Amino acid sequence: MNYKQPLELNGLLLQLDLFLRGNLPPFWASLIEGLLILIAVLAAYAVIALILIYAERKVTAFFQARLGPNRVGKYGFIQSIADMIKILIKEIIHINRVDRFLFYAAPFFVICASVMAFGAIPFGQGLQAVDFNIGIVYVLAVSSLGIIGVLLAGWSSNNKYSMIGAMRSGAQFISYELSAAFALMTIVVMTGTMQLSEIVENQRYAWNIFNGHIPAIVAFVIYLISGHAETNRAPFDLPEAEGELTAGYHTEYSGMQFGFYYLAEYLNMFIIAAIATTVFLGGWMPIQIKGMDAFNQIMWYIPSYVWFIGKTAVLVFISLWVRWSFPRLRIDLLLNLEWKYLLPINLVNILIMVLIVLAGWTLTDLFPILFGN
């Protein structure tokens, strides 16, 4: 028990680990721990999805001068649970003349990619399932697997709307993936590591967005834009563009298969916000000011996962705000934005970052007394 951080979970987890390893052979202990982690990740996935759906509906309503769901439970809190039950017991309609195997496999690609990316996020101190030394590359790689599911869904549905939606989605995703990766690489240049836990640790006294100042802020904005585009949400929701394509690539899906796409869409929004938090905004690290130990101590009393969720929530809110502010882009404008604006800016930006790091102009290098680790 660490009395300085009373609400932290890692002490508890350590106890559990010691208990299991003390009483079981190593193989079984590892197996049980693996299963527990799996259950925890899946449960967190479902719960966060429910909260996000509720939050989205409320925020949307407020942006449209409405009240949003407010009948099921106090302030409509259990509305999304009711929706979940509804979608679970809905019939899965079997479509004639689809490519059966691919049609049923597609939602699993989407949801698996999203769960795999979700699993690598550091939610708090010691709350990270796997800590790869190439964490950022891993997250980028698995989250882009989801596009295979989308393309398969469009191809196998035997429906022109699905096909067009999937093709648009492919074009959009592959373009914006570049920008997102470059934006993260800008920060990797500065931190010199790709391990998510180390990146968080390095931001103890200066968040990366401040540490790298101008290029970091540019990278942050570009990451948010391209992350938003990757999640296929308005104003980048051409793959679904309900006005022209009914529902895009998931037109033919029903019941829980549709539910998988729905879940993955919300969770991808969360994952983008979570990665942005981890890489740019200090992750789960509480706000710390060098030299003010009393203040730092108070900040540590707020557990790290609360910091993480709080910062992520702000970014999710921004994403909703953008969604309800801007009209949908046309496909050529969308590709214009990426290839003529974001990508060149990004390349210049990464160069500037390299120069700044070489010249020692990051805040930690300029003011080691204030910000150095």
Place this chain on the structure above:
Amino acid sequence: MQSFSKYISGIFTSLRSLLKGMGVTWKEFWTKKVTMEYPENRETLVISDRWRSELIMPHDENNEHACTACGICMMNCPNGTIKVISASIETEEGKKKKILDKHIWDYGSCTYCNLCVITCPSNAIIFNNDFEGAVFDRNKLVHQLNKPGSKLRDKKK
């Protein structure tokens, strides 16, 4: 060079306009919400006077109405929603007279076209705006508009 500076300034002007748009929605986020919460606001709910929901036959304090049982409303109704059932009585002078026995209106088949109200020569029926008409049994939707024991109001001489 010209096009390059246009490119750069284009980025900044579009950024500014995007931020302006977000400012507008930010203000909207905090405005008063227009949602009406219906069952709670029954007292303050305002329904337009022109709203037609239930056909009624106004009765005065002597339990008298203006319907002469002419049947014009029944004939004009496109849906056969109204049934005017008349009875004949003998007046003091020994003349036969048709009076209203039952004026039946079916809430369930009315389309609220207002033809019955417009064509009634004695303005005996009107629509009110009491819109909460839901019941669990469709037989309850058939209303008798004249009250029991009511009679025709005498024309003022």
